[in-house]
Amino acid sequence: MxxxxxxxxxxxxxxxxxxxxxxxxxxxxxxxxxxxxxxxxxxxxxxxxxxxxxxxxxxxxxxxxxxxxxxxxxxxxxxxxxxxxxxxxxxxxxxxxxxxxxxxxxxxxxxxxxxxxxxxxxxxxxxxxxxxxxxxxxxxxxxxxxxxxxxxxxxxxxxxxxxxxxxxxxxxxxxxxxxxxxxxxxxxxxxxxxxxxxxxxxxxxxxxxxxxxxxxxxxxxxxxxxxxxxxxxRLRPPAYLCMIVWRVLEIATRVTALVLFTTALPHWVILVGMVNLLFFFFLPWGEFWARKGSLTENVEKNFSKLGTTVVLSMFTLLYACINIFCWSAVQLDLTHRELIERKQRWDRLAMYYSCRFVENFLLITLWYFFKSDFYEYVCAPLLAVQLLICYSLAVLFMLLFYQFCHPCRRLFKHNVHDCLHCICCLRGNSEKRGKPPSYSTAATLVLTPEEPLELLDPQNSQRPDLTQPMGSRxxxxxxxxxxxx
Known part of the structure; x- marks a missing residue:
């Protein structure tokens, strides 16, 4: 092998x-x-x-x-x-x-x-x-x-x-x-x-x-x-630690923002929850109808079209519930056999966290202006700032994970460093000459079945001899x- x-x-x-x-x-x-x-x-x-x-x-x-x-x-x-x-x-x-x-x-x-x-x-x-x-x-x-x-x-x-x-x-x-x-x-x-x-x-x-x-x-x-x-x-311990901090901060901040908003405007939280649920529920189905695709037939062989639709609807409901509280890390593709889109969508990742940060900011702001008398004993401005900082830290640990701790980061065509470089440090081609390549393009490998062996292992580019007995490695x-x- x-x-x-x-x-x-x-x-x-x-x-x-x-x-x-x-x-x-x-x-x-x-x-x-x-x-x-x-x-x-x-x-x-x-x-x-x-x-x-x-x-x-x-x-x-x-x-x-x-x-x-x-x-x-x-x-x-x-x-x-x-x-x-x-x-x-x-x-x-x-x-x-x-x-x-x-x-x-x-x-x-x-x-x-x-x-x-x-x-x-x-x-x-x-x-x-x-x-x-x-x-x-x-x-x-x-x-x-x-x-x-x-x-x-x-x-x-x-x-x-x-x-x-x-x-x-x-x-x-x-x-x-x-x-x-x-x-x-x-x-x-x-x-x-x-x-x-x-x-x-x-x-x-x-x-x-x-x-x-x-x-x-x-x-x-x-x-x-x-x-x-x-x-x-193989995820290493630093990767698990980074993901745990990222997820704990993200989920805890999101739940706290929703609860605080509920204590101030209890009836409006139903509207917020339903808008989030319906948007993420119909997003995969909207893309499915836009692509004019057909339902996958590998969910269960004995299922009819109705049974397949019910199973996919329950799967989409779970996907929507995940995205209400945190990033699901996957994008659904109802036409694919595994129901998961394989491509890394950096644009959706950035859009999700940007919109979620704005939504949390609005929820916390509305809570601050309509809070009850109970919060007179709490420093409300400090609590609001702490929640926004915690969510920003969650985004930071997420970026650190994809940049340094993701087990397949070398396979990305573009990494977090490239996205930030394009947004914040975009310069002319003349200024880029003579500079070393970026982190993600220095050792980028494209995941294709036709990949030459020399690209996969430059130091071991010799093809194995099938006539010789196979070694332990x-x-x-x-x-x-x-x-x-």
């Missing part, structure tokens, strides 16, 4: 593999270890913690006769839980299988728990060391009744774990933006209105903020993996891209 150069002057965070043909046989090799399903465990823990905390808080609301808070809390607790059960059942295709216990647990809203238990059982049974796969020809040469080799059993185990990770990443996004974000907004609003902090309410707000941040991270990582599916994506293949998050 051939890899992209790993030195610091080339692509350091991504690796590209090529499947070589030897005597008409495709060689599939995987010498990595089976990764523990940590994302499955984390998503399950967040789901259970939020559900239990919300249930305890609802019981307290019932004792104090706060029926309005109790009703909304129950709704924001049950709606995402039901959608998560349907998602897990749909991905694992349990309706066509004889699994009454699993379906019964899904009815009890305990589907994530049993799925997490299944993933852990599969992982511990498989062992931690994964042996190499054999060639595809060997699979078909197995005689009937012969025992399956250990390497194929482990390969099946890895595919099962990948299915669990794939399912729980989607449930984490559903939990974050259909349950945690409205729950956090509601509880923060209730805290301000009641003018005191309950410990259980504070715990629920912390859990929901963690859940939203994790869901936003999953969106960002999935967007990278889908756009660069030919590469092994040449027999390494990248792991499943879904395990990178």
């Amino acid at each position: 051939c890899e992209v150069s790993r030195d610091e002057h080339q692509i350091t965070d991504v690796e590209r593999c090529s499947v070589l043909a030897e005597n008409g046989v495709l060689l599939v090799v995987n010498q990595s270890r089976v990764q523990p399903p940590l994302s499955v465990v984390l998503a399950t823990v967040l789901y259970c913690a939020e559900f239990i905390t919300a249930a305890v808080l609802c019981s307290m609301y019932r004792k104090t006769d706060d029926l309005v808070w109790m009703g909304f809390s129950i709704a924001f607790m049950l709606v995402p839980a039901i959608l998560i059960q349907l998602t897990l059942t749909f991905i694992h295709r349990d309706l066509g299988r004889d699994r009454p216990l699993v379906l019964f647990l899904h009815l009890l809203l305990l589907g994530p728990v049993i799925r997490c238990f299944e993933a852990l059982v599969v992982y511990f049974k498989a062992g931690k060391k994964e042996e190499p796969y054999v060639t595809i020809s060997r699979k078909y040469s197995l005689k009937k009744g012969q025992k399956m080799p250990m390497e194929w059993e482990i390969g099946q185990t890895e595919r099962i774990l990948a299915t669990h990770r794939n399912a729980f990443k989607r449930t984490a996004v559903i939990q974050a933006f259909l349950g945690s974000t409205p729950q956090l907004t509601l509880q923060l609003y209730a805290t301000i209105q009641e003018k005191y902090v309950l410990h259980i309410r504070l715990a629920l707000m912390v859990i929901t903020l963690i859940s939203i941040t994790y869901g936003a991270l999953v969106c960002s990582v999935l967007a990278i993996q889908i756009r660069y599916d030919e590469y092994k994506v 040449e027999t390494d293949i990248v792991d499943d891209i879904l395990e990178a998050a």
